Amino acid sequence: xxxDEFRLPRVSEHVLAWLERRRPGFGxxxxxxxGALRAEARLALDDVARRFAELAADASYVSRLEHGxxxxxxxxxxxxxxxxxxxxxxxxxLWRGGDLVSRAVYTGVGLVLAVVIAxxxxxxxxxxxxxxxxxxxxxxxxxxxxxLERRYRRQLAALVADMAGEQQQLEAYQPLSDPPExxxxxxxxxxxxxxxxxxxxx
Numbered sequence: 001x002x003x004d005e006f007r008l009p010r011v012s013e014h015v016l017a018w019l020e021r022r023r024p025g026f027g028x029x030x031x032x033x034x035g036a037l038r039a040e041a042r043l044a045l046d047d048v049a050r051r052f053a054e055l056a057a058d059a060s061y062v063s064r065l066e067h068g069x070x071x072x073x074x075x076x077x078x079x080x081x082x083x084x085x086x087x088x089x090x091x092x093x094l095w096r097g098g099d100l101v102s103r104a105v106y107t108g109v110g111l112v113l114a115v116v117i118a119x120x121x122x123x124x125x126x127x128x129x130x131x132x133x134x135x136x137x138x139x140x141x142x143x144x145x146x147x148l149e150r151r152y153r154r155q156l157a158a159l160v161a162d163m164a165g166e167q168q169q170l171e172a173y174q175p176l177s178d179p180p181e182x183x184x185x186x187x188x189x190x191x192x193x194x195x196x197x198x199x200x201x202x
Contacts, residue, residue: 006052008167011065012073013160018044019077029085034078041074068166076159084152092148098141106137
């Protein structure tokens with residue numbers, strides 16, 4: 001078993017962080033964007049493979065790790081990132097993009113509601129609403145943007161957490177093409193009896 005930094009959840013987290021640093025710089029989402037992000041994922045995995053090579057020589061494990069990223073992690077990431085990327089391009093669906101005018105209007109609506117409530121009979125539970133809008137109006141676009149960003153981060157974190165199950169399958173897989181290492185004899189050389197037993201089984 002290898003250290004956590006070379007297990008699929010942490011590797012996935014590393015790759016996604018790498019991609020998220022580069023994704024906002026792309027324009028409208030299309031196949032070219034996905035191709036560029038796949039290339040970036042390859043660079044992130046090359047970085048992992050380079051550090052892993054300092055620990056162990058296990059090319060089959062690295063290959064299975066990369067397969068897990070490209071076949072499981074990236075398709076799910078693209079589905080989440082495509083939606084969030086479109087939201088960012090639309091300024092999170094904020095009215096007027098959350099500019100100063102929109103913030104002033106939100107506050108003004110709160111003031112108008114406060115006047116209306118003061119001049120009419122309304123249930124007591126409605127009275128705090130205008131004051132809440134007056135106070136929160138200038139920050140309403142920021143609150144909406146923050147909510148959507150946190151939701152996206154939670155989705156990415158859930159994706160990384162799901163990779164723990166994939167890691168178990170990755171570790172349970174033992175390719176038939178990789179024969180077990182022969183047992184060493186007393187002199188440190190491979191034991192001929194072990195080799196003969198292997199031939200008998202074959």
